[in-house]
Amino acid sequence: MASDVHVIDQVEADARPTGGPVAARRWGPTPDWVLGVAGVVTMFVLWDLVVRAGAVSVDSLPYPVDTLRRAGELLVDVTFLTEVAQTLWAWLLAMLAASAVGIPLGLTLGYFSALYRPSSSVVHAGRSIPSSAFLPIAILMFGLGTQMKVSLAIYAIFWPILLNAMYGVRDTEPLMLATGRSMGWTRTRLLTRVVLPSAAPSIATGLRVASSTALIVVLSAELLGATNGVGTVITTYQQAQRPDFVYAGILLVGLLGMGLYYGFNLVERLVVPWGQAQREGGR
Amino acid sequence: MNTRRTGALVALAALLFTSACGGAEGAADNADGTTKVSVTTFGCEIWNTWAIGKGVYGKHRLDVELVRSGGGSAAVAAVLSGAADFGYVNGYTAINAYNTGFPIQMVSGVNVNALPPAKPAQGVFVGKDSPIKAAADLAGKKIAVNEINGINQIVTASWLKANGVAPESVSFVALPFAEQVPAVLSGRVDAAQLGYSLLGNNNDKVRSLADPFASSDKIYIATYVAAKSFVGKGDAAKRFHEAITETAQQLSDPANTDEAFRLLSECQKVPAETLAAQPQNALEADVDVAALDRMAQQMVDLKMLPKKPDLGPFVTDFARS
Amino acid sequence: MSGQGLGRPVVTSALAVGRGVRSLWLLALLLVVWEVAARMVGSLFVPPVSQIFGAFVDTWLSASPSSLFLSSQFRADVLPSLVRLGLGYGAATVLGVGLGILIGVWRPAGAFFNPLIRLGMSVPVTALLPIAIVLFGITSGMNVFLIALGCLWPILINTYDGVRGIDRTVVTAARSLRLTRRRYFLRVLLPGASPAIFAGMRISIGIALVLMVISELYAATAGLGFYIVSQQRLFQFPQLWSAIVLLALLGILFNAVFALVERVLLRWHRNVRPDSAESH
Numbered sequence: 001m002a003s004d005v006h007v008i009d010q011v012e013a014d015a016r017p018t019g020g021p022v023a024a025r026r027w028g029p030t031p032d033w034v035l036g037v038a039g040v041v042t043m044f045v046l047w048d049l050v051v052r053a054g055a056v057s058v059d060s061l062p063y064p065v066d067t068l069r070r071a072g073e074l075l076v077d078v079t080f081l082t083e084v085a086q087t088l089w090a091w092l093l094a095m096l097a098a099s100a101v102g103i104p105l106g107l108t109l110g111y112f113s114a115l116y117r118p119s120s121s122v123v124h125a126g127r128s129i130p131s132s133a134f135l136p137i138a139i140l141m142f143g144l145g146t147q148m149k150v151s152l153a154i155y156a157i158f159w160p161i162l163l164n165a166m167y168g169v170r171d172t173e174p175l176m177l178a179t180g181r182s183m184g185w186t187r188t189r190l191l192t193r194v195v196l197p198s199a200a201p202s203i204a205t206g207l208r209v210a211s212s213t214a215l216i217v218v219l220s221a222e223l224l225g226a227t228n229g230v231g232t233v234i235t236t237y238q239q240a241q242r243p244d245f246v247y248a249g250i251l252l253v254g255l256l257g258m259g260l261y262y263g264f265n266l267v268e269r270l271v272v273p274w275g276q277a278q279r280e281g282g283r
Numbered sequence: 284m285n286t287r288r289t290g291a292l293v294a295l296a297a298l299l300f301t302s303a304c305g306g307a308e309g310a311a312d313n314a315d316g317t318t319k320v321s322v323t324t325f326g327c328e329i330w331n332t333w334a335i336g337k338g339v340y341g342k343h344r345l346d347v348e349l350v351r352s353g354g355g356s357a358a359v360a361a362v363l364s365g366a367a368d369f370g371y372v373n374g375y376t377a378i379n380a381y382n383t384g385f386p387i388q389m390v391s392g393v394n395v396n397a398l399p400p401a402k403p404a405q406g407v408f409v410g411k412d413s414p415i416k417a418a419a420d421l422a423g424k425k426i427a428v429n430e431i432n433g434i435n436q437i438v439t440a441s442w443l444k445a446n447g448v449a450p451e452s453v454s455f456v457a458l459p460f461a462e463q464v465p466a467v468l469s470g471r472v473d474a475a476q477l478g479y480s481l482l483g484n485n486n487d488k489v490r491s492l493a494d495p496f497a498s499s500d501k502i503y504i505a506t507y508v509a510a511k512s513f514v515g516k517g518d519a520a521k522r523f524h525e526a527i528t529e530t531a532q533q534l535s536d537p538a539n540t541d542e543a544f545r546l547l548s549e550c551q552k553v554p555a556e557t558l559a560a561q562p563q564n565a566l567e568a569d570v571d572v573a574a575l576d577r578m579a580q581q582m583v584d585l586k587m588l589p590k591k592p593d594l595g596p597f598v599t600d601f602a603r604s
Numbered sequence: 605m606s607g608q609g610l611g612r613p614v615v616t617s618a619l620a621v622g623r624g625v626r627s628l629w630l631l632a633l634l635l636v637v638w639e640v641a642a643r644m645v646g647s648l649f650v651p652p653v654s655q656i657f658g659a660f661v662d663t664w665l666s667a668s669p670s671s672l673f674l675s676s677q678f679r680a681d682v683l684p685s686l687v688r689l690g691l692g693y694g695a696a697t698v699l700g701v702g703l704g705i706l707i708g709v710w711r712p713a714g715a716f717f718n719p720l721i722r723l724g725m726s727v728p729v730t731a732l733l734p735i736a737i738v739l740f741g742i743t744s745g746m747n748v749f750l751i752a753l754g755c756l757w758p759i760l761i762n763t764y765d766g767v768r769g770i771d772r773t774v775v776t777a778a779r780s781l782r783l784t785r786r787r788y789f790l791r792v793l794l795p796g797a798s799p800a801i802f803a804g805m806r807i808s809i810g811i812a813l814v815l816m817v818i819s820e821l822y823a824a825t826a827g828l829g830f831y832i833v834s835q836q837r838l839f840q841f842p843q844l845w846s847a848i849v850l851l852a853l854l855g856i857l858f859n860a861v862f863a864l865v866e867r868v869l870l871r872w873h874r875n876v877r878p879d880s881a882e883s884h
Contacts, residue, residue, distance in 0.1 A: 035715035060738040118630030128855020130814040143366025216728040240552045241483040257726020383839040432837040471741040
């Protein structure tokens, strides 16, 4: 999913006339981060009110204050942090393996149009199947450890990475290709000078989508049964019926995902600066 | 394309990938004469915390590593793949897996239902003020169980059937144990079948219609299965059964109760007093093939098995009672 | 539609068959490889394709035309799932597009919701299952909620991007033309953002299918996900795989329908995916 919502982007975005003619500047210069903090605070207040009003029992959803306190305790808990590291390790392995295969394959399939359509129907078939349906088979083949989680995550993120690499190649401006050809460029030169740079933003989008999906799949595998990782900590607390710790864990996991997302954006901005202008949905 | 860089990336990924493997070796003898075995677990089983804490496994020359896994097909898959040596499954799952043709054998029983006069360990719970008073009132109602087609559903369905209620008229809903009592209390389900030990602090808010497990014959709630090839290789499976037998004996000695709950409490993060107040399932390491046979018959009656398999070869000789 | 002769539909369907062959041969090849590999290995967990298709026919299809050749199992488990999928996806689209336009047009709203959106999309929806049960009970509402929640983020963010990414010159032109609010919305904003909106909706279809299954693992009494878990517990792997095949078919179908709709609605837009392009 593409996005222009980045912290760094805001400066540039300020200069750009957004919204319609009616979206006037009457709001003045309230800094974005203030509004962002206000948003987060509002969420916590609403959460607190929902529990306080008894709409949801405390046994099911703890007070936000308690959740935050537990989150604080978990953050200094070495066992918890080790499990976080395990989850991140699985995430990293999945990302590396899926992109090592998915990107070159996607470039190839996108480049040769005879392969493009048949492979996109395989991709659409593959990505409709939830990787959790493969859990028993993954356990059978890979056991209960990191490898199983990684294999499920690879399955889930292979498709968006592949698809975006394919789209990226297909989107290469035909005019630029023709120009390159008329200048007598070799195929390799066309590939490195025209196709790759124009596919790079789309590939980056694919990787960004994959990065959040991989984390979610690794966590789900841990919730459903694995030997290590943050998900197993959450399950343990679920069995011990400690919703405060459970939601603290979920909150921290969300923050982890946010961190990965922003980190990814930063790297993308440095590596593919030209992607900015042409960034459009990650299909 | 910069092939050299891509090649390096592939190589790196392959390296990382292979370095992440290597947990799936079978039983191996350690230098000190113990055998390293891995056993699947749901979390904290009282016999495991005891046998590890008190060195019972060690006494039987077993170096046990607990690996967390879901039950059912996950545990069977773990055993078949060699990711674990002993799979923790309930008796029904074990029969089902064997019937499907998986090369596994039952090496030990561990939990059986608490039959009267023991205090019931399980219940079909309804809200304290619920109009539902008996099994007959459950016709057409929603009952929460932790897994669809799991042990709790089979036992509850058999209990309903024995009380004249057609199991098909009831809808079973899968809910995690922790969500079941809240669901009963808020009226989202009419009843839930779970163990007393899973009620949490909701003991006073619900009442049990009956212990569906107690109205049946002996039921193997928890057993261990291993791959046939593993059983045939060495005597680790036999020693595991012996260790479970010894643990069961020690745990049934009242003198050990406090200590057992203290160890369990450390693992479960629940106070020992709370645990001690909860009725427990009974422990039995030996497998009664006739009881297993009756369990298979229940599944046939509920149309979950086409026909009763011959369970003779399924239970290892050393595990039979 | 009306009596334009039978020739045209026949030609079109012949073309469609040709296109189908050209786009499905790889899938067919992979299935053949699977069949051979599964027969060689002989695993009970991964049966050969022929066995899976046998189970597929037995489970999901029937011989009676009155039920559109679909079995009672299909009606019992697949239809409820599809209804949930439709409702959840629909809700996500309405909410995502609405909210996306709002925060795209009105900057402070964007800043206000931005961290919450990032947090929301980073939380695994599966972990929210307990709270969904509390909020909606054991009803389809729970599944619809989870599907909608998972699909919301891509649609929302893409809409936001689409609105923000409208060409500056177009906005300036619209301003100088002094378009009314309504006209600006209908003539500039919506058309300008629609390719991005469609992109978001398209990713979400895949997500919706996945969540449809996952949300039924618990607290459901019928559905495709429910069917998958119950077959898993009974070690009925051919039946389980037949459900997986059905999901894959649904995925292909939904994507094809979507590509068609997109092509018709966004014909004017030069950035539309050339999915249909035959030459390159």
